[in-house]
Amino acid sequence: MDTNRAAAEILAKVGGKENVQELTHCFTRLRFVLKDMSKADREVVEHLEGVIQVVIAGGQFQVVLGAKVTKVYDAMLPMLDLDPDAQGSAPQGNWLDRLLQIVSKIWRVSILPRAC
Numbered sequence: 035m036d037t038n039r040a041a042a043e044i045l046a047k048v049g050g051k052e053n054v055q056e057l058t059h060c061f062t063r064l065r066f067v068l069k070d071m072s073k074a075d076r077e078v079v080e081h082l083e084g085v086i087q088v089v090i091a092g093g094q095f096q097v098v099l100g101a102k103v104t105k106v107y108d109a110m111l112p113m114l115d116l117d118p119d120a121q122g123s124a125p126q127g128n129w130l131d132r133l134l135q136i137v138s139k140i141w142r143v144s145i146l147p148r149a150c
Contacts, residue, residue: 035083035084035102037102037105037106037108037109038109040082040083040084040085040099040102040106040109041106041107041109041110041113042110042113043082043083044064044079044082044085044097044106044110045110045113045114047074047075047078047079047082048066048068048073048074048075048079048095048097049068049069049070049073049074050073051113051114051115052069053068053069053070053073053074054066054067054068054069054114054116055067055068055069056116057107057110057111057114057116059103059104059107060103061103062086062098062099062100062101062103063089063096063097063098063099063103064096064097064099064103064106064107064110065094065095065096066094066095066096066097067093067094067095068095071090071095074095076088076090076095079097084099084102084106085097085098085099086098086099086100091134092131092134093131093134
């Protein structure tokens with residue numbers, strides 16, 4: 035699998051770099067916070083090479099890639115125009131989605147960095 039090609043294809047099918055508000059990852063998943071979830075084509079992403087599954091939960095569009103997630107994440111970062119200081123500063127969605135995003139960030143940062 036060509037990680038640069040996989041990163042570009044995934045990015046295009048989640049609505050392009052303009053649609054990505056935040057990107058993080060854990061052991062197996064790319065975790066997107068999208069500006070407009072309707073621009074992401076879940077069906078197409080699920081059938082891309084290397085993608086195991088797509089999960090939409092907690093206000094995130096999660097692309098399950100398994101062990102290759104870090105390589106795809108590293109290939110995708112230069113394709114995005116994200117401000118690292120602003121990333122994740124404003125949770126999106128209804129109150130439950132926002133609460134889950136906040137708890138998830140606390141968990142990722144303080145307890146299990148890089149865990150799913």
